[in-house]
Amino acid sequence: MSRESSLVTAQWVEDNLDTDGIVLIEVDEDTSSYDKGHIRGAIKLDWTTDLQDQVRRDFVDKAQFEALLSERGVSNDDTVVLYGGNNNWFAAYAYWYFKLYGHQDVKLLDGGRKKWELDSRELTTELPTRAKTSYTATEQDHSIRAFRDEVVAAIGTQNLVDVRSPDEYAGRLLAPAHLPQEQAQRAGHIPTAASVPWSKAANDDGTFKSDDELTAIYTEAGVDWDKDTIAYCRIGERSSHTWFVLKELLGQDNVKNYDGSWTEYGSLVGVPVALGDERGDA
């Protein structure tokens, strides 16, 4: 993958609002955001209800994903362009999710909803109508999804990249600071994980930094480009943003997103945890 095949600009989206075969999808942490105004023609996916199993902590299964996209009018051949608030955290999560289920042509709107708004581009509350389709997903591609056992095994052997804020990494905060801090799990980080906050990869307006800048950021943080990499955050959405940078923009092989992330790891019994700003020992 490359920047050209996985990222589009706000201007490109505006120029292609009426192009057949392109489906705009908004995915936000604040799931009411779409309802207050969205890019014309965009449909909405709710990450809490559409993309999560409502009983177990896991994703919807293949059949549920197929039913969801069929009902929303997305075809296998469509170019899916994702965007959202929070600098595309949840749009990147959805991007990774679409890749997990094998959708071929997925792109992110560079800068997401924030860039679109800061450019004073038009939003509408008009809801689009799309004819139902018959969508077919593949089995989950576990080459891009990490589970807890391989995360524990990666301590001291692979690149672990903690993309939360420095205060969450050190254990001074338990959650992003726009959320209440009352959480059950322990604070800290996975020993040997490098702290590379997702935000280092983005400019203030939410667009991604250049490939050269990005390569320098991760190199300086100690990422060994010859090793496999697992990115994690609190619930796997910010680490999707970093997964996108490493895998899709920089073209690294063997990059996984650990969607269990700190809310799972920090609640596991008996696993090692490091506190403070240092990486800690294996």
Place this chain on the structure above:
Amino acid sequence: MCGATEGGLSLDGVDVAKEAVIQGQVLRGQDPVPNAYVRLLDRTGEFTAEVPTSATGHFRFFAGDGEWTLRTLAPKADPVDTRVVAATGSVAEVAVAI
């Protein structure tokens, strides 16, 4: 009541005694700015969180004790940085003019 904000976002359901709240409103002149983005930067200038302002221009963070910087971005305006000190059990109120 500690944490009550005139015209601000509701703190219902939040145990303010356990939180270091930073909140306020973005204004252009006398007018609230509903489509601004407020970024919370830590004492080293590192990004910690970001929220869009509400329909009334309000925003809120749950920070930790210490010094923070709010960086406000809005259409057709230069970014504005505002220093603020947060403390657990209190609400730091900030008005940001763009």
